[in-house]
Each structure stands twice: as structure tokens, then as C-alpha cells.
Amino acid sequence: MNGNHEDRKVPAQALGKQSIRFINPVYCIGSASVVGKKEGEGPLRDLFDVILEDDMNGCNSWEEAESTLQRDAVSTLLQKSEIRSENVRYLFGGDLLGQSIASTFGLLSFEIPYIGLYGACSTCGLSLSMGSMAVAGGFAENVICVTSSHFASAEKEFRFPLSYGNQRPLSATWTVTGSGAFLLSSSKKTGVHAAITGITTGKIVDYGLKDSMNMGACMAPAAADTILQHMKDFHAKPADYDKIITGDLGEVGKTALQDLLLQKDIDLSEQYMDCGIEIFDDDTQDTHSGGSGCGCSAVVLSALILRQIERGIWKKVLFVPTGALLSKISFNEGKSVPGIAHAVVIESC
């Protein structure tokens, strides 16, 4: 990656108000997923790279366990991709914990320049967006994007420690224990068939909802805003995509999103799916509205979505992780729960 790139063409086109089209695609040349026990018993069980036997992963705290998810996801990715960490120019990472400590302690051993991101459960989309910019802009040949969440550390961070045994309403989602890591590159590798070709960066959208046990409803307006803007900026329609996939709206948010977009004459019914709904089987796993967390969209992207694209089953996907921008403090102080959603176009190539 040394050397002067003055002679390379700028491979990007800013579209409309919030989008970028990458003229030279950013190749996703590898990915890895690490999940907890419950996720490993769900419908996607055969697709994950690593399934933990115990969600503590040999650690003394939930936070430390979450760190090991990121560490293991990046290690697995480096191994699968046969690339050394010295050849990765940036790590774009994030998680849901206060001050992103899962990323700090999970990623420090790699000694790769680190860009910490926070977009709540949308962080996977944010990391892919910023990683793509770094690669497409000619600032890096290879970057890794990684995010995680952990059911136990998230419940403690946002609601109550598990040992309190609090009840969960049916609108609540179940934070996924898992981490997904992605290797983005300016060079195509043999056998690689997935590339990021565009992004739409979301705005903070606040409908004034305050129920932290109904994140789907809080995030749906942001997902609608980003998808609508994406369609405008790219002059696209839902039929241009094989799938339009949100991160973790769950059952409640899914309905809200589709209703909001129908009001704008955008009908997602043919293409829509949600990572949070795919990852668990609510009939047998009792996860209520579905999975959530910035590990949720990341592991589903790695295990399911990229696999379908790699195989050419899906040619073009709009991946839209969604985040609820609250903290325990903002919630306790009576603030609303604004949402944000970052869309990434992934195509087979």
C-alpha cells in the first residue's frame, strides 16, 4: 500500500443527498462469524464459522466474553482469508457497550490502526460504509470491519443484569451473542463474488418513541428514511434488489417499516427480510420479536447473505442495519429513543 496513487481515478460518485456509488467496487474478500450457544441452535446453525459451547467463552465477565467474540471473529477471518494482520491497514470496529470496551479489549492484540465507531445496532452498516470509503478512496488496500453484541452484557448495559430475572414483553428483541468480521479490499481475489457498490448514510431520526422494550418501533422510522432516500438517490425501486434486509427490526419493526414505506408508495413485500427474524426460531427459542444487536446483522450477513450472493442466488442486496440511539441514562432521564440506519449495496460480481 506504499506508493503514490495520484494516477488512480477517483472511483466514487456522490449521489443525491446521502449516497455514494463506488465506480470501482469494493470487494468483500472474506468474512467470519462467531456466535453463542443459542444462536448455534437456531435456523442458521449450519452456516456459522464458530459456535461457542458456553457464552462466557472461558472468561470471568460478560464484557470480557464479548471481547473474545470480536477477537475470535477477526482471527478466524485472517485465517480463512490467509492474510496477515500487518497487511490490514485499518480496523473499523464497534459494539453496544459504554465506551465500546468490547472492541477495545477484543481488538488491541492485533495492533492494527483502529477506528472506533458507534451506531448502536447499525454499527455493522456504518463500519462497512466507512471501510468501503477508505478502500474506494485509495487510502487502504485491505480493511477489516467488525462488530459484536452479547445478550448478557447488553441486558446489563441497557436494562438489568440477567440475575435480576426481569420479565420481557413480547415486543422485546433478544440481543444476539455474536460477532461478524469482514475483509474489504480493492483487489478481487479468485473465488470472490461479492462487492460493495454503494452506500446510503443515515440521519438520526426521532419519532419521540420512548419504549426501550420495543426497539423495532423506535428504529423503523430511521430504516424507512434511509431506504426511501436510497431509492431516490439511486433512482431505484425495490424490484431492483433480490433482497432488502434490515438488521434487527424484529416482528414489530418489520410491520412498522412496511407500513411507513407503503405510505410513500414503496412496497417491500416481495423483497423484505430482517436479520433479527432469520436468526432465531421464535416457536422453539422463545425470543419474542426476534434477534437484535450489532452482532445480529453482522453474523447473518457473514453466514447467510454473503453466502447467497457468493453463490449467485441473490445478485443484488440492500443491507440496512438499524440502530436505536439510547443509553440507560438517556432512558432513565425520560428521553426518546432516536434511530439511525445505514444502507449498503452488496452485489455479486
Add this chain to the structure above:
Amino acid sequence: MNGNHEDRKVPAQALGKQSIRFINPVYCIGSASVVGKKEGEGPLRDLFDVILEDDMNGCNSWEEAESTLQRDAVSTLLQKSEIRSENVRYLFGGDLLGQSIASTFGLLSFEIPYIGLYGACSTCGLSLSMGSMAVAGGFAENVICVTSSHFASAEKEFRFPLSYGNQRPLSATWTVTGSGAFLLSSSKKTGVHAAITGITTGKIVDYGLKDSMNMGACMAPAAADTILQHMKDFHAKPADYDKIITGDLGEVGKTALQDLLLQKDIDLSEQYMDCGIEIFDDDTQDTHSGGSGCGCSAVVLSALILRQIERGIWKKVLFVPTGALLSKISFNEGKSVPGIAHAVVIESC
């Protein structure tokens, strides 16, 4: 910003392991600083744009007050720069609070695509780095980078609420109540004389220190690592800079940094200063080791450093905000306090 940029040259050169040189400089066409009462009584009192009469700024909570700092910094910047928010393509923002809620609630009213960053007190450097990449890569014409901290919300977040009246050791720093915002642009404006010409992105550096009341010592190794790598990547020496300025190492960290670099034959004594030491007068303001927080480096950059560069008094500055990557939870669980530092080269132009 619409239109095809295929014909533009990529204006960046990746240097060494961690650095980028922007061949086309990224202009800093405006900045704004908003500070609290105590900061407004310190040595830089005459240089800030807005000084609050009351650190609650008319709000009901410290967190809400911190949000208004970011809101007011961005509003002041837009006003000073005579630019409308629709013409700003991205907001790169962050703060120290869990889940970055000061940024969420402070920035939502601007309706600008938002990229949330977390680098603890280094976030100002991180935001300028990522903002510069977005501009230099041709992804945006104008972006705003904004960070904040607030003494009362930070004490509550990392140590104890103020009403507990806990004692502070002499090694402790005083979190600055303030927010600084910067408008970066690909186009030079009449009267603008400051530009970002390079960056060195830091790694997470952990020397195993655990004292959250001595952040300076925790962060000094990261600052040393980034400055050393910067000098290698750019084939530079301290004398190439008029000033080398860390974010908030304070008195303890300042000594540690200089000692660490002297061991590598880098002598900063001629050029070195620290924003945390500049912002308060310890003799009269009782701030112990100095100021800290990602508002500290941001407001000193806006009020003092850019002013000196604009006037041509300093031609070339290496600005190195430093961050301590801990949370109340990681601290209480006995983890170390790793550091990170992101360097930005700012030149008069």
C-alpha cells in the same frame, strides 16, 4: 456534490504503516468553540466563541446540557461560515458518554447524515481524520467534525456524580466542559489559511496501567507510539513542526510522553505543548494535572491552534488528541486502561 468524479485524481498517498498524505489539502474553512464557565475564566477566555453563564445551559440534566454544547457549536459554526446545513454532507461526531448520547441528542435536529465515532478523548482527532478522508476521497465537498465533553456528565460516567463530593488526586485531570466543531472542505474559501495535509491513525496501546485517576500516564504510551510512527511514515523530525500538540495528557502524561520519546531519540522539548495544560491555570483554577475530555482538544484547536495557523504564526502543527479507552465497567472489573492517539497534520496555506 452531484456528478461523476471519475476524472478527478485520487489526492492521497498512503505512507508507511499508518499514515496518509493528502496531496490536495483538505481545507478547514471554519470552526467554532463553546465552553463552560470555568473554561471561560481560564487563560484562553478571550478566544472562545461562546462562553456559557451556567454549565447546565438551561437544561435539566448534565447529559442534556452536554448535548446543547454540540448543538450550539455546530449552529455557531454554520452561522460563522455562512453555510446551510443542507450543504454539509456528513457530520462526524462523538463524545465520552455511554452510547454517545450527547452527540445523538445534540445533533439530531440538523438532519445531516451522521457518522458516530468513539475514540474517547482522541475523538476530535479521529473525527478530523475520517472527515478529511471523506473530503479528500471525493465523497463529500463539506463535512462537519464535532466533539464534546462536560465535566459533570463525565465525572458521573467514569467516576462518581459530583454530589458525592469525592476527592481528586493531583494526577487527575479536569474534564473540560466544551464542544468544538470544524468545517472541512475540498474548496478553499477567501481568507482561509488552514488545511489538513496528513493523518496518522493510532493503534490501541496497552501498558497495563489501571489508574483511572491518572489518565495522562495511561495515554502517554499511545501518544508516543503514534508520534513515533508519524515521524517514521513521513520521514519527519520534531523540528519540521512549529508545534506538536497532544490533547489532554496533562502534567503527568506530558513528562511520561517526553521520556518515552527520548528513549527513541526523539526530543520534543522545543515544540511540545498539551491542550489540557493550556486551557486552565492550575495556580488559580485548582485543576490539578490539567484539562481533559474530547471537548478539551477540540476547543483549544478552534480557539488557539487554528488561530495561530490562520495568522501564520505557526506554519505546521502536529495535533495529536489522546484517548483513554476505559468504561466504569471495565475499570470496576479490574481491566487496564489502554490508550489511543490519532495525529493530524495542520498547515497554514
